[in-house]
Amino acid sequence: MTDLRSPGLRQRRAAGTAAAALAAVVLVPVWIGGNRGYGLGTTAAIAVILALGYQVTYGFSGQLSVAHAPLMGIGAYTVAQLTTAHGWSFWPSLVPAALAAAAVGAVVGLPGLRVRGDVLALVTLGAGEILQSLYLNTTAFTAGSAGISGVPPVSMFGTRLDSRGLYAVALVLALVSLALVRALRDSPLGRSWTALRDDEVAAAALGVPTGRLRVLAFAVGAALAGVAGALYAVQDGFVSSVSFGLNQTVTVILVVLVAGEGRLGRTVAAAVLMTALVDRLAGYGGLAPGITGAFILVVVALRLGLWAGVAGAVRRLAPRWLVPRW
Amino acid sequence: MKRWRLAVPAMGLALALVAGACGGDDDGTSAAGGTSEAGTITIALGGPFSGPSKATGDNIRDGAELAAAEVNDAGGIAEGPDKGFRIVFREFDDAGVPANGASNMRTIIDDDDVVAFVGSGISDVSVAMAPIASRDAFPFLSAYASSEKILEAAADAKTVFVVPPTFPAYAFSVTDELLKAGHTRPGILHVTGTYGEGIADLVVERLHEKGVTPVANESFTFADTDFRMQLAIIKDATPDSLVVVGLAPSDALILAQAEELGLKVPVFDPGGITNNDTFLDAAGALAEGVVGNTPTLARRTAATTSLRDRYLAATGQSVIPDPAVFAYEGVRAVAAAFADGARGRADLASYLHEIDIADTGVGPLKFATDGSRIGGRLYVFRITGGRPVFFAGYEQTGPRAVREIPLDD
Amino acid sequence: MELFLTVCVTSVTLGLLYSLFALGLGVVLRTSGQLNLAHGDSLMLATYVGLGTSTAVGVSALGILAAVAAGAAIGAVAHLAVYAPVASRRKAGLAGLGFLPALGVALIVRNVAIQADPEGSSPFPSLFAGGRVNLFGDYRLPAAGWWLLGAGIVVPVVVALVLRHTVVGRRIRAVADEPVLARLNGVPVTRTLASAYALAGIVGGLAGVLFASFFGQVFVALGWQATLKGFVAAVLGGLGWVRGAVLGGLALGFVESFVSGYLSTRFRDVATFALLIAVLLLLPRGVLAGGRLRSV
Secondary structure: OOOOOOHHHHHHHHHHHHHHHHHHHHHHHHHHOHHHHHHHHHHHHHHHHHHHHHHHHHHHOOOOOOOHHHHHHHHHHHHHHHHHHOOOOHHHHHHHHHHHHHHHHHHHHHHHHOOOHHHHHHHHHHHHHHHHHHHHHOHHHHOHHHOEEOOOOOEEOOEEOOHHHHHHHHHHHHHHHHHHHHHHHHOHHHHHHHHHHHOHHHHHHOOOOHHHHHHHHHHHHHHHHHHHHHHHHHHHOEEOHHHHOHHHHHHHHHHHHHHOOOOHHHHHHHHHHHHHHHHHHOEOOEOOHHHHHHHHHHHHHHHHOOHHHHHHHHHHHOOHHHOOOO | OOOOOOHHHHHHHHHHHHHHHHHOOOOOOOOOOOHHHHOEEEEEEEEOOOOOOHHHHHHHHHHHHHHHHHHHHOOOOOOOOOOOOEEEEEEEEOOOOHHHHHHHHHHHHHOOOEEEEEEOOOHHHHHHHHHHHHHOOOOEEEOOOOOOHHHHOOOOOOOEEEOOOOHHHHHHHHHHHHHHOOOOOEEEEEEOOHHHHHHHHHHHHHHHHOOOOOOEEEEEOOOOOOOHHHHHHHHHOOOOEEEEEOOHHHHHHHHHHHHHHOOOOOEEEOOOOOOOHHHHHHHHHHHOOOEEEEOOOOOOOHHHHHHHHHHHHHHOOOOOOHHHHHHHHHHHHHHHHHHOOOOOHHHHHHHHOOOOEOOOOOOOEOEOOOOEEOOOEEEEEEEEOOEEEEEEEEEEEEOOEEEEEOOOO | OHHHHHHHHHHHHHHHHHHHHHHHHHHHHHHHOOOOOOHHHHHHHHHHHHHHHHHHHOOHHHHHHHHHHHHHHHHHHHHHHHHHHHHHOOHHHHOOOOOHHHHHHHHHHHHHHHHHOOOOEEEOOOOOOOOOEEEEOOEEEOHHHHHHHHHHHHHHHHHHHHHHHOHHHHHHHHHHHOHHHHHHOOOOHHHHHHHHHHHHHHHHHHHHHHHHHHHOEEEOOHHHHHHHHHHHHHHHOOOOOOHHHHHHHHHHHHHHHHHHHHHOHHHHHHHHHHHHHHHHHHOHHHHHOOOOOOOO
């Protein structure tokens, strides 16, 4: 994980990537125009918030959670319940959505005190399956497989926001999340997380409270997932469990793996790219499993350097101007 | 570790893809443009065109296309300001998943060309879509999905219609026959979701009205294939009959596993599932004696026969499946509303409330103020020798009321 | 009383299916240290191959044979094409997400099955001869159930014998216990691992055909279900070679059936995964001692 470039250069590059990505998020919907463009922009913003949350849990502290999308569901169901059954409006319900997700996230993260690596991944996979099963079966809270419909749209100053308004809201929330996660990364807390990820024994020896930090990383990541879920609930006005399954978790994992641990600018870029890819390639109900599977293998090949062989062959065979030099 | 500087090409790719996605949106069922310019009326057709309920989606498409072909071949819309306009469809697959339906509904409303939605084969999907349509006063005709909750969810705008009879008619007709057959200890096994729970609750309600309490009421999910525990629990309660509210494949498995457990009681299907080749093929001899209902087939009027002949000519199928029937009627209703003077999505619903088609081939078609069909009919059959044999007819006389009618009415 | 007996029969039939699922997962896990998340989807696709073959040829036995062959082929090919190249590189690059390659393969295999069966489920005529036979009271177990009872005993015994008394089996155990030593002694490690995946695929294909024949249906979601339930069973059994898988599968079958029968059918899966988490947390060393699941 060592980066020999100077921190200043690295930060400037990261800021550049983030700015380019955000410019894309801001401009593309306006360029496409119409409700479709703004809808896509909102979807991209949700994906960005979700991925930033996973950066905290996995990227910063190195804990393999396979329950990120189910945690997003906590936020979505909380907003759906509060707005449809209890007459809340979106803004106040955002707070309990984030808090509830954080609380459940902390519980899901508790095993991180005991197990690591693949085993933690499997424990969280089990926890995710439990959440999914509860979403389907605790009908009083989730309306089961039918889902909760009729979630009212977001209002501001007494007017109902249209798709452009919701897009603006999502964009602001994504920016706030980015600023927050960036501040966290560069804070003493963030450095403790990184120390924990890179060498737990050394971190503990330096007096880092590893146990508390582990759970906190899950809670913060889940809180952001909860905010993403809250936005998701008002985008279509409908919430059901299929939107928070393993497929969605895998998509987030891929985004963060492509971006690199702790690399926030790239995370924004990768999340936007993934939204565009999903929009282009997805049938109904998300990407075809085969496409997700191929993505996984490509990302694995990239991360392991197996790609170098393929890329080298392409570079040798393809005309020079066609291959971007990266 | 070596980093690949993906960000810039990635952004470029993202932009290109999104732009491409935008361009690719006009997959072109019509030459686009407003209805008044191109002479077409665009209807959004929705249903499970892929996934586990694909057969239902295919039926919906067949029925809708038959209706459109009839209107268009006769020279388009018959009367009114849009006289001569042709009907075209834009298809929206929901794969039977409510979240997809909700997302589709948003896209459909955003598309100014589209004047109405016809479709959805699954009640969960219609229940998710209807409030979104209602919020923007968009005309929504639920074909096949028939939970009364679809109407509840969209009570204010009066732009939501359910073409088939609603759940109470389905549940009450078969429950009444169960009681008439003298059963007093029914067990219930139902799928979860709007459909299974909705029908099962209505069956329980009807039984209670007649002083009968089900001895067991178990549930399963769409993904289940092992029903032995539920059936064992039901068998343990010594029922004298079994009410199954499931889907064609699950119902066949349930019958096989009931046989395995030795649960030998008459089976009743209030969900309108068993008059269906998928079920009859999968269940084989086990289907014998099952009592179910369907809104078609019993009647032998000229209109019915003619509809069946036309469907046979168009699709090569001799039996018109229920989803096809109601999608057909939904499109006919929209065409009739335009012939009566509707100009577009803004006033279509008010004209739909006024239509009065004497016989679509299924029966008279007109809507009550709540958007439900007036006088929807269900015919009750018993599967005998591998085919349904009809023995009773019911007509829906109110949101939660049915009356028995003669079979040949 | 009859409910109790029925719950017991369900426990045993379900449990034996789970133990057959766990058997294949366990062999691969012991040999390569890999949690093969593609195991279930591979056996599901193999089951479809079996269905297609028996429908086309009209001979049930050939259908079973085809499923078994397909299971072996998918496992071996996936190892040679994907897992072996990945394993040849430092896994550190995945930062512990070592199960991702298998998940990728699982999703691709699933996609093939969806192409073959877009509706996601097909009726499956039993490939096993015989009629229903009375078990107790009114309970009449179908033929596939009796075959399942037999296979549940015979298959683990055969696998144990293969591992103990054949050249391939001895190589598999050598690679599992001492991979470095095995390589130094001239054991072709990659090929041996491929044969472990093939062995797992054979057991998997058979398990898939038994499952589909017993329930009269094959469906795409069976794949992931088999992976999850098989894995829980393997963990419960202590990730051993054979005995653990059988005992773990039976234990899971009993837990699920009794929760369904006496508590609620709705919370069966919650119980299953709560059990998984509890075992992974409370007995990480005890239960996992035999396996090579990385905990750090």
